[in-house]
Amino acid sequence: MLQQLLTGAYSVLSYYLLLLGLLGLYAWRRPASGRRLLSGLNLLTAAAGLLSLVSWGYELWSGWHGQDEFEQYALLNRATGPYWWAYWGMLLPYLGSQGFWWPGPRRSWCWSVGYALGGLLLPVLERLLVVLTGMHRDYLPSSWAMFTPGMSLQWALGLLALGLLLGLRPWRRQTP
Numbered sequence: 001m002l003q004q005l006l007t008g009a010y011s012v013l014s015y016y017l018l019l020l021g022l023l024g025l026y027a028w029r030r031p032a033s034g035r036r037l038l039s040g041l042n043l044l045t046a047a048a049g050l051l052s053l054v055s056w057g058y059e060l061w062s063g064w065h066g067q068d069e070f071e072q073y074a075l076l077n078r079a080t081g082p083y084w085w086a087y088w089g090m091l092l093p094y095l096g097s098q099g100f101w102w103p104g105p106r107r108s109w110c111w112s113v114g115y116a117l118g119g120l121l122l123p124v125l126e127r128l129l130v131v132l133t134g135m136h137r138d139y140l141p142s143s144w145a146m147f148t149p150g151m152s153l154q155w156a157l158g159l160l161a162l163g164l165l166l167g168l169r170p171w172r173r174q175t176p
Contacts, residue, residue: 009048010045010048010049010052010093010094010097010119010122013041013044013045013048013119014045014093014115014116014119014120014122015116015120016041017038017041017042017045017112017113017115017116017119018113018116018117018120020037020038020041020112035107038106038107038109038112039106039107041112042100042105042106042107042112043100043101043106045097045100045115045119046097046098046099046100046101046106048097049093049094049095049096049097049098050097050098052094053094053095056091056094060075063075074133077133078129078133081133082146083128083129083132083133086125086128086129086132087129089121089125090122090125090126090129092118093115093118093119093121093122096115096118096119097115097119099111099115100115
């Protein structure tokens with residue numbers, strides 16, 4: 001429960017960082033209050049990432065040292081099974097946020113936007129992992145198939161979202 005709450009808060013911080021970073025990259029003159037806000041938000045993101053890493057580590061430790069052999073198998077299958085890339089890919093945004101403890105990346109608008117774009121993949125990978133590992137070895141052997149993502153659809157949706165964000169530009173001032 002705590003890990004889901006932290007992941008949700010972490011995703012919201014990524015969205016906010018992305019919008020604030022795009023605002024800062026778009027503006028020619030960045031106000032000092034925006035720099036302080038960015039620095040504080042990056043520190044909050046680093047703290048949330050550290051708490052998420054601790055909670056994830058506790059979940060792994062309690063699952064591995066528990067007496068339930070099915071939970072041990074599920075943990076081992078997620079980490080080393082056919083969808084290991086989604087499992088370890090979920091760890092990357094948490095590790096990347098730990099760079100915000102240093103002042104250089106914490107105050108950089110470009111670093112924040114790059115991190116936020118990577119952090120937006122976290123909910124996608126998490127849901128993908130839960131659905132795929134739950135369905136690829138179902139009860140019926142006839143449904144034991146591997147999932148191969150259709151990258152054309154993924155790229156099309158990503159480009160559509162980016163086009164909407166850049167086309168609508170909600171941060172732009174309305175000029176008469």
